[in-house]
Structure formats: C-alpha cells, structure tokens
Amino acid sequence: MNKMWSMLRLVIMAILALISVAPIVWMVAGAFRPYQELFKYTTLDWHLIVPVEWTWKNFHNVIFNARNPFLRYIWNTLFVASVVTALVLIINSMAAFAFAKIRFRFKTAVFALFMSAMIIPGEVTLVPNYLLMHDLGWLNSYKALIVPSMLSVFGIFMLRQFFAEVPNEMMEAARMDGASLPRTYVAIVLPAAVPALITLGLMTFLGNWDSYLWPLIVINEQKMQMIQVGISTFSSNEGTDWSKVLAANTLSTVPILLLFLFLQRYYIQGITMSGIKG
Template sequence: MKLTLRTLKYTLMLLLAAASLLPIIWMVFGSFRPYQELFKYSSSLSPHILIPVEFTWKNYQNVIFSTRNPFLRFIGNTLWVAGAVTAAVLLINSMAAFAFAKLRFRWKPALFALFMSAMIIPGEVTLVPNYLLMHDLGWLNSYKALIIPSMLSVFGIFMLRQFFAEIPDELLEAARMDGASLPRTFLSVVLPAAVPALITLGLMTFLGNWDSYLWPLIVINDHKMQMIQVAIAAFSSTEGTDWSRILAANTISTVPILLLFLFLQRYYIQGITMSGIKG
C-alpha cells in the first residue's frame, strides 16, 4: 500500500513538473525554428512538435545584432536597474525590519499595522499618483523614476521582520555587553544570521524588476533606456509578428534568472522555510 501511494505521488509530481516545463521547452526549441516551421507541426503528434526540422541560429542573430533594437543594451539597462533596486531594498528594508523586530519605540504596533495595510492596495491604484509625483520631481525618462520608488518593499519588511524576530535577544545583549554599538550589532550579528532571508528577498526583488513592464513603459520615453520586457514588446511590434524572434528574445531574457535561481535555490528555500512564511 505504501509503495502504491509513493508511486502515485511521484507520478503526479512528474506530471505536474512536465506540465510546468513543457511551455519553457517549447519556447527554447521554437527559438531555433524558422518562422515558417514554427506552427507547421502544432496539430500533429510527431516529435517535430518540439524538435526543429530546420535548426537555425538566425533568430538569435536577428535579436542580438538588431540595430533598431539593441537587445544587449536593454539587458544592460535592466541589470543596472534591477541590481540597484535589489541592493537598496536589502539595505533599507533590513534596517526597517530590524527596528520593528527588536527595537522599542513609541507607536511601533500602529506603525507596523499601517505598513502592512499598504499590502492590500493594488499597484494600479497608486500608478497615477506615482506618475504625477515623478513628473513634479522632474524624474520622468530617468532611471531615478525606476529605482527610487521601488526601494521600499512592504512585503520585504514583513518577511525580514519574521526572520529577525526569531534571533534570540540574548545574542544581541551579549554583543552589547561586549561593547558593540547598535549599528555594529546589526552588521556583525544580525545580517550574517539572516543571509538566507536576504537572498530570498533579493531574488524576489530582482525577478520583480527584471520582469517589470507597465511602470517602465510609462515613465521611460527614450527607447535606448528601456527595460528588457518593454523592449521585447517593442521588438515584436516593429519587426512584425515574427514569433520565432520573440521566442529567441524571451529565451535570452530567461537565462539570467534561471542561472541566478539555480545557484541560489538552496538559500531561497531555506529563507522561505525559516522566515515563517509557509504555504
């Protein structure tokens, strides 16, 4: 009976994994097909549904070396913005989370509840006020409009607070008795103990900014300053609906995220399980 249940469990897991990976596999193989072949075998059950008949690198050449849409520059723009936002989020939100978790100050529960209430507000509601604010500050068509408003993450504060709350107060007291100041305690004791949670928040933040589309589309007007997801949409509209090139562009944009997650997945899973956020 146990063997049967285990077999059913692993079979179900394999089916779910296959269903999740199939679109990605089709995207990768489709990026090596000519446009005329892409949908030719979509209604058949032959292996050529996935495997290209005419293997070509031309789609990647057209994407990478396009003079109208410098794709490598778009990747560099996105890496710069996503990296800057991630670094700022880790610094600012870790300090805020530490204050809410371990420091004593007036109105702390009320302030924390006010922060948490912001999580229920959809981003679309604040889109127009944020745009007007960027306009008044003169930050439109600059990376400041992408980086500075994204520095604060309410979810990041909540997640790190859950993690910091589990650090024993005796550890902080021992550091204070050894003569360590509060900033020294935060840098030398708290942050090293929170590496899994910080990596988890960093991955989430980086991925969110890497995949950002609507906000960069609104605040960035210079095409050469644009982010990668907006660039892919612009690529498809200017070059026509050449889905082979679009699949190649999507494959390129997916590779950095997959590599980042593969190298840091152990810390990511550990951070989720240790921060008290389950399910």
C-alpha cells in the same frame, strides 16, 4: 501501501513538472526554428518539440538589431534590477530590524500601517507615482525606475519574522561587550537571516527583471528602456515576428535561470523558514 503512495506521488509530481516545463521547452525550441516552421506542427508530434531545421538566425537578428538594441535593454535591466535589489536589502533589512528589535512609541501602529499598504493594488498607485516623478523631473531617467521600488512592505514583513527569532540574549551580550546597535545589526542579526535576504533579493531582482508597465510609462527614450518593453517592440502594426519574440524571451530567461540555479538552496530554505515562522 506506503510504497504505492510514494510511487503515486512521484508520478503526480513528474506530470506536474512536465506540464510546467513544456512551455519553456517549446519556447527554446521555437527560438531555433525558422519562422515558416514555427506553427507548422500543432499536434502531438516529435517535431513539436524538436525543430526540423535548426537555425541561429533568430538570435542573430535579435542581438544585432539596429532598430531595437537588445543588448542595451539587457544592460539597462541588469543595472536597474541590481541597484534596486541592493537598496531593497539594505533599507528593508534596517526597517525590519527596527520593527523586530528596537522599542519606540507607536511601533505596533506604524507596523500595522505598513502592513495595510499590502492590500493596495499596484495599479492604484501608478498615476500618483507618475505625477510625483513628473514633479520631481525624474521622468525618462533611471531614478524613476529605482527610487519608487526601494521599499518592499512584504520584504520588511518577511525579514522582521526572521529577525524576531534572533535571541535577545545575544544582543544583550553584544551590548555588554561594547558593540553598538549598528554593529550588532551587521555582525549578529544579518548573518542569522541570510536565507531570507537571498530569498528577498531573488524575488526583488526577478520582479524588476520582468517589470513592464512602469518602465513603459516613465521611460520614453528607447536606449534607456527595459528588457520586457524591448521584447514588445518586436510586435508592430504589420504583425508579430514570433521567432524574434521567442529568441528574445529565451535570452532574457537565461540570467534568471542561472541565478536561481546557484541560489535555489537558499531560496527554498528562506521560503520554508518564512512559512514556518509566519
């Protein structure tokens, strides 16, 4: 019976995996199809996945598009996502360290106030944030994309859970050895939370890589635009060039897949440990 249940679980997991991967496979296959073939096969057929006529023209038209500089969009997104991720890890880890290991007045009340911000939908803050960026003169600049994204309430909560598990005896021993509070934070607390830091970094990078609405609002100059907004420019009043859209989406997916493949062990470990500790 145990063997049968194990086989049944494997079959169910395989089916779920196929359902999850099928849209990605179709997207990649569509990126190599000519436009005329894209919607020709709509039934369960081998050519639904494997193109009849393979072509690189879609990628060429996306990369070397004079009207929509796609490589520039990738660079903009890579720069903003990398800077935001680095700042989130630095700022939020310091805040989490303070909430987990430093005693100060009203700490519980302040932390509860931070947590209450998680119930506020992001759409509610769009207009106030836009007005703030306008008053600061940051519209149409990278500062409008980076600064509002530096703080992650969820990131502070998750890292606090990890930091709280670091024994206070280790910090006391470091203090007795003459280590300052910043040195204790860097040398003892941070190394203990590497899986959580990588998990938060991946989530932050992915969130900024897929960001669409906020860049659409605060960035007007085309050469400064982000990749998801750039992909949407392949749609116009005349129609949507789905071949270019699929090719652009395939190109934008590659960096995320490579990043996840290299760091998936830490990501899974961080998610698992945060679930146990939370």
